[in-house]
Amino acid sequence: MELKPEQLAAQLDAGPLRPAYLIAGPEPLRVLEAADAVRAAARRQGFAEREVFEAEGNQREPDWNALAASFRAPSLFASRRLIELRLPSGKPGKDGAEVIAEFCADPPQDATLLITAGEWSKQHGGKWSEAVARVGQVAIAWAVKPHELPDWIERRLRARGLRAGRDAVQRLADRVEGNLLAAAQEIDKLALLSDGGTLDVERMEALVADAARYDVFRVIDAAMNGQGAQVSRMLAGLRAEGEAVPGLLGMVVMELQRTAALARVAARGGNLASEFKAQRIWDSKQPMYRRALQRHEAARWETFVAEAGRVDRMAKGREAGDAWVALERLLLAVAEPRARRLLAVAH
Template sequence: MRVYPDQISKHLTSLKQCYMVFGDDPWLCETTRSLILQKAKKQGFDETIQLTQENNFNWNELLEQWQTLSLFSSRRIIELTLPQAKPGTQGSAMLQSLLKSPNPDILLLIMGPKLALEQTKSKWFKVIDEAGVFIPCPTPEGTQFQRWINDRISHFKLQIESDAQKMLTGLYEGNLLAADQALQLLQLLNPTQPINSHQLEQYFEDQSRFSVFQLIDTLLYNQKKKALHILVQLKAEGVALPIILWSLFKELTILLQLKTAQEDKESLQPHWSQLRIWDKKKPAYQAALSRLKLSHIDNLLIKTSALEMKLKQQGNDDWVGVSHLCLLFDPEAHNHLAHIKM
C-alpha cells in the first residue's frame, strides 16, 4: 500500500508488519522514520536492531533476528538500510520468505534511496507492499513545495504574510531541512506577530537547492527569473558547467525533433514514445513548442555548441553566456538579444 509522508500518521493507529521508506529527501525520510519509530514504541516495540546491507552482508543475520526471541523486549523493530535500494537475489528471496512467515512481535522498517520504476515491479517489493506500507519520499517541487511549507507554517502556528511566504519558497525550495530549521527559528524569534518579507531578509540567506532537471523545466515553461535563480544556485553548489551544457543540448535536440514534426503536420504521439517523454513532462515541452519557432531552437543549439566549444578549447566556464542562453528561451528576448555572440 502506498502512502505519502503527509498522510502516514493517519495510518499508524494499527501497525503493519513492514514499512518501506525510500526517497531522495533526507528531511522527509528521517521525519517519516522517526514518526514510525515513535508510534511503534508506544505500542510496545521497545528494542531496535539496525542492519545495513554492506559488502558481504549476511542475510541470515536478518533471518536470525526475525526468528530469535529478545532478551530485553517482547517486541522489536528491525531497521534494514539498503544503500542501493537493491537487496539482490539472496536478499530478495529472504525478504519474500520472511513475509510468508509473519511475526507480530517484529516490525520491519526498510529504508533506502529513491526507487526506480522497475524496482517497484520486482517480486520482493510487491510482496512487502502487499503486507505493509510503502512511503515514497521525493523532494516536493513547485506547488507541492508550497503546500508543504504552508503545512509546516501551520504546524509551528506562525503568522507569515503572503510576500514572506513567497520569499521562503524562493529561499528554500528543494531544501526541506533548511526550511524547517528556518521556521523553527522564526517560532523562537517571532511566535505571535505577523512576519513580512522585510523581516525575513534580516534573518536568512538563500539556501535553496536545485537540480539541472529543474533548470530545464523552468526554461521550457519560460520562467526566466526562476531559471536564473536556479543557475546561480547550481554554480554556488559547484555543479560542473559541462553537465548543464550537456543537458541543455539534449533538451534542445528533443525540442528540434518535436518542432520539426509539428511543422511537418505530423502527430507527436509516436515521438513522445520514441523520445521517452512521459505524460508528466509533456506539458513543459508543449509550452515550449507553442512559444518557440524552429529558427529559435536552431539558434539556441548553435549558441549552446559555441559555449561548449569555448569550454573545451579555452577552458572558459562562461556562466554569463549560459545566463544569456537561458533568456533566449523567451521569443521576445530572443528577438532582441540573439545577435549577441557567445
C-alpha cells in the first residue's frame, strides 16, 4: 500500500524496521523528513553502520556491482546496517532494478535498504518498486496542492505546539506560495517567537518575515525549479513593494555562480556529491540543483552569470535598459530553456 510520508513516519515506532523502504516524489522537504525519520528509527533500534550509494563523477547511475556486493557482505562489526540508495531520477535502470529485486527476494537479516528519489510518476514504478512494497513500505511525496496547503500548515503548527486562526493560516499559505521549505522555516520561527496564544492575522503578519533576502530566495528557487510563472509573479510583487534590483542581485549572482561551479564539475565528470558538500548545499535542496543542471549545459550557466553582471550595470545606470525587465528575462531563461531568446532580445 502506498503511504504518505507523514503516515510512514508515524508508523516507524510501531515495530522493528522492515527490510526495505522507498521514499520518492517531487516534494523535497517531505522526502527528506520521511527519510530522516527512517534514519532516526534505525539509530534507536541499534543500527551502527550506514552506507550510501549514489551516482558520482561522470556516472549516470550508482555502482550496482558494489551495491550488490554490500548486500551479500556481512556486517563488519556484527551490527545492523542501513544501506541508502539515492536515485534523483527515480529510475534504477535494468541493472539497478534487478539488484533491488534480488535484495527484496531474500533480504539479509542485518540490513535495511532505504531508497530515496527526487522524481516520481506512475511510469517510474515497476517490478523493483513492487518488490520493495511486498517486503517493506513505499511512501510517495506528491506535491501539496494549493487547496491542501492550509491544512498542511495547520498540522505542522499543531505539531510545534502552535495554534492559529484559519485566516492566519491562510495568510501564511498565501505568503509561501507552495514552498513547503519556506513554510517549515516560518513555522519553526513562529515556535520561537510566539507567546503561546492563538495566532490571528495581525500577529501572523507581525511575526512572519518580510525581508527582501527571504523573498529573493523564493524567486531563485522558482527559477531553479523551472517555475517561470511564479518568477514573474513574485518579481512583480517585489517591484510593487518598492524593492530595488541591486538589493536582490547579490543573492541572484551568488546562486548563479554556485550553480555554474556545479555545472563545471559535472561537465568534467567530477564528483558532484562532493561539490554539494563543499558548497554546503543541503540534501533537501540538491534535487533542485540537479534539475536545473539538466536543463542547461555548463557554458550557459556562465552566460547567466555574465548576464547578471549586465543587469547590475543597468541597475546602477552604467548601461541603458530596464533592470527589472532584464532581471525577469534572466530568471525566466534559467527556468525555461525556450526563454533564452529573451536574452537575445535584450542585447
